Amino acid sequence: MGRMETDIFRCVECNEKAPELHRDYSNGILKITICESCQKPVDKYIEYDPVIILIDAILCKTQAFRHILFNTTLDIHWKLCVFCLLCEAYLRWSLLHGSEQSGDPADIIRYAKEWDFYSAFGLAALELSAFCGGALWFLWAATGRLRGGTPELRLLLRALLLSCYGKVLLIPAVIWEHDYSPLCLGLIKLFVLTSNSQAIRVILNCSRRVSLAAVCFGLLSETCVAQACRRLPWSVQDVLAFD
Incomplete structure (x- = not known):
């Protein structure tokens, strides 16, 4: 995942800004960042299959839209x-x-x-x-x-x-x-x-x-x-x- 033009990520639940989506520890261990505002994962979709993300986007779920628009480098x-x-x-x-x-x-x-x-x-x-x-x-x-x-x-x-x-x-x-x-x-x-x-x-x-x-x-x-x-x-x- 790369940063968008605003150089900031967003929590998919509460839309608060976040400095990172996950933290990469040694031995390939990743820990999803928890939002300081809502105490939920900043972006749960980073662990989801793209098909599930697409289905949620088709259903017009706000969380899926935030993931795609703020937390990905989708440039198509x-x-x-x-x-x-x-x-x-x-x-x-x-x-x-x-x-x-x-x-x-x-x-x-x-x-x-x-x-x-x-x-x-x-x-x-x-x-x-x-x-x-x-x-x-x-x-x-x-x-x-x-x-x-x-x-x-x-x-x-x-x-x-x-x-x-x-x-x-x-x-x-x-x-x-x-x-x-x-x-x-x-x-x-x-x-x-x-x-x-x-x-x-x-x-x-x-x-x-x-x-x-x-x-x-x-x-x-x-x-x-x-x-x-x-x-x-x-x-x-x-x-x-x-x-």
């Missing part, structure tokens, strides 16, 4: 962000060409090279930027917590990107197409927003009301950007129609 948020955007772009592309797809693999390759797939990726990236920007602006204006410097802002942006991991579920939802797919997609969206809210709550140690309001404002920003893009006087499909 940008890669995860790109992968999630690809998942969302694939979803939009498949919905656009669902009626045109056939069993021929050549069709899939041909459609993947069309500009509408890249435009879907660009639109998804723009909407994600609007969501993060709207949520961060709300937190800056409402709480003033982000005015002190960039470390907390970086942590919050990293938390928002990592908490979008639920978008990976878009791929199986599209592959295993079913009559209830719209309901599944709605539940996935709700799960991602819930994870976003929990991530904000963990980083800022704020109330659930503030984190939910920030997520709602971010969602409003995302929706406005999406509607504005749909109402543009031109689109990629229109441009391709003239080729």
